[in-house]
Amino acid sequence: MSQNKLVEDKVQAYLAAVHGYLGSLSGEEAEEILSSIRGHIDGELERIADGSATLAQIEQVLASMDPPESYAQGASELLDIEPPPARFAKQPIIGAIFLPFGVIMALMMFIAVPGGGGTTTWQWIARFTILPLGILAPFVCTVMGFMGISAIRQSQGKLMGMPLAVLDALFYPVIILDALLFILALWLFEGVAYLNIILGVVVLLMLLVDYFITRLMWRAAIKP
Amino acid sequence: MQYKVVVEASETLKVWITQLRKGLLEFLTLNILDQGESYGYEIVQKLKAFEGMDITESTVYPILARLKKEGYAQIRVGPSQGGPPRRYYSLTAIGKARVAYMNSYWNSLNESIKSIRQGDLA
Numbered sequence A: 001m002s003q004n005k006l007v008e009d010k011v012q013a014y015l016a017a018v019h020g021y022l023g024s025l026s027g028e029e030a031e032e033i034l035s036s037i038r039g040h041i042d043g044e045l046e047r048i049a050d051g052s053a054t055l056a057q058i059e060q061v062l063a064s065m066d067p068p069e070s071y072a073q074g075a076s077e078l079l080d081i082e083p084p085p086a087r088f089a090k091q092p093i094i095g096a097i098f099l100p101f102g103v104i105m106a107l108m109m110f111i112a113v114p115g116g117g118g119t120t121t122w123q124w125i126a127r128f129t130i131l132p133l134g135i136l137a138p139f140v141c142t143v144m145g146f147m148g149i150s151a152i153r154q155s156q157g158k159l160m161g162m163p164l165a166v167l168d169a170l171f172y173p174v175i176i177l178d179a180l181l182f183i184l185a186l187w188l189f190e191g192v193a194y195l196n197i198i199l200g201v202v203v204l205l206m207l208l209v210d211y212f213i214t215r216l217m218w219r220a221a222i223k224p
Numbered sequence B: 001m002q003y004k005v006v007v008e009a010s011e012t013l014k015v016w017i018t019q020l021r022k023g024l025l026e027f028l029t030l031n032i033l034d035q036g037e038s039y040g041y042e043i044v045q046k047l048k049a050f051e052g053m054d055i056t057e058s059t060v061y062p063i064l065a066r067l068k069k070e071g072y073a074q075i076r077v078g079p080s081q082g083g084p085p086r087r088y089y090s091l092t093a094i095g096k097a098r099v100a101y102m103n104s105y106w107n108s109l110n111e112s113i114k115s116i117r118q119g120d121l122a
Helices: A003-020 A027-048 A055-064 A070-079 A090-110 A121-128 A130-154 A162-188 A195-222 B011-034 B040-048 B057-069 B093-118
Strands: B073-078 B086-091
Touching: A003 A027, A003 A055, A027 A055, A027 B040, A027 B057, A027 B086, A070 B057, A090 A130, A090 A162, A121 A130, A130 A162, A130 A195, A162 A195, B011 B040, B011 B057, B011 B086, B011 B093, B040 B057, B040 B086, B057 B073, B057 B086, B086 B093
Parallel strands: none
Antiparallel strands: B073 B086
């Protein structure tokens, strides 16, 4: 790739980045700003370059200029321009897509299949689709949830979807914790009288713990 | 005349400074254009001389675009010295009227502020 093309690509990348921060400005205003910036870059290059600009020179020029995100602040502070609307973060959406598969797989394991022996077609389909997705679901959902929380916190208002991200991050860990607590309770209180009542109390306590875990996580996620 | 910031502004002061810059930036840009046709880079360099205003290209170019959109400034694409063509900004007739009004208002405001600061409150 020629030097000129590389230089031009750098300039276009910078202009594209600035464009992304120009919010709800009209196309005419945005184009005007970008043309001015282009003129600025050309002016700086004309000042420092002898003939065609080198990659090092364009990088020097771009480094001396305001970063693209400063146009969002500059424009909104000085011109009463609203920043672009927040968009939904993609990580919580991916997590939410995987979330039900673990539940479906768990349900399939506990629902009896009517009819005689032999594997039906839908069971074959389920084995090779829902089963692997169900195994992956707890990991993908949880990881995407935490990644979503981190991305939204760092986006400075450009990304939204915190409630879904927190749901993804907590869903499986909380369910697994509840399951472990329930199994522990069953083991501890085996053979004890009024087992059903005790288990009912244990479930209520679990729900209370779930509530406090969720509240703690939410507060940590939205804390500035 | 240059104004030098001598103390570091607290957060509330920064808000006040931002609001002040908001009003002054257009005023200063119009006054520079009132002195003659100028291109964007040149306007930025002139405004950068104002210490305390924190003016860089990301504050000036949106203002220039807004002035053009509102009809106070116009653009002429002209040659540069050996480089790509330049975009020269100049005031339109309504731009000149606007800056004349702003200057008149600024002069009377300046006098009032001077009086208040000197304690002439009668």
